[in-house]
Amino acid sequence: MLDALGDPTRRVILETLRTGGPCSVGVLAERVPVSRPAISQHLKVLGAVGLVRHESRGTRNIYRVHQAGLGELRSWLDQFWGDTLQAYADHVRRTEEERK
Amino acid sequence: MLDALGDPTRRVILETLRTGGPCSVGVLAERVPVSRPAISQHLKVLGAVGLVRHESRGTRNIYRVHQAGLGELRSWLDQFWGDTLQAYADHVRRTEEERK
DNA sequence: CGGCTCCGTTAGTGGCAACTTACCGTTCGT
DNA sequence: ACGAACGGTAAGTTGCCACTAACGGAGCCG
16 A cells, blocks of 8 residues: 555556546556556556556556545554554653653 | 655554654664664654654654654645545546537 | 557566665763 | 763665566457
């Protein structure tokens, strides 16, 4: 998931799909300064983690961003956020008890 | 930001700091299967994007996760989320108009 | 059917970044 | 003031991954 978003070109692809709406692989290859096979590989990675979904329209595959992937990331972030605050509060309490 | 979270060991470091609370570099090096210099470099990266903050306590530097960095990520995600839904709605509308 | 387009896959290469080893500055204890 | 502990930095190596080039397959059109 975060591994997928770690790559800059993958983020560019996502951004292109986001602002430009769903489109085919060839069109993506035109808009992103990278060869078409590279786009395919990145789309494969993005699809594996649920950030993108594709739909066959004749010979061409239309890709679009998938909200479920973003939702997963969001829930992960929320949990991380809450747990961090909790752990920090615990740590402060523990430290103050040691100070006594 | 996302580049920083892209690395697995950096996520392990963050996770360690999150669950175990703030701690020094040496302690981190014990808990994470990586040499101490590597920890330093990763902490430098994490600090550069505001995910971590450090505080000198004598000779040892205490690191802790910084909520501001997580907040930035959260707002970015929220914006991305909203824009995606918006762009998708626009795309659907456009497609239906073309169908007429 | 034959050619064309569009896409995914494989093999191979180059570059970057993560890791270690070694070194040095800083700070505390004695 | 000296030694030790702690941590950041520099240099060097290795492994991984992003990218390209070449091939193969599946679907429209004549």
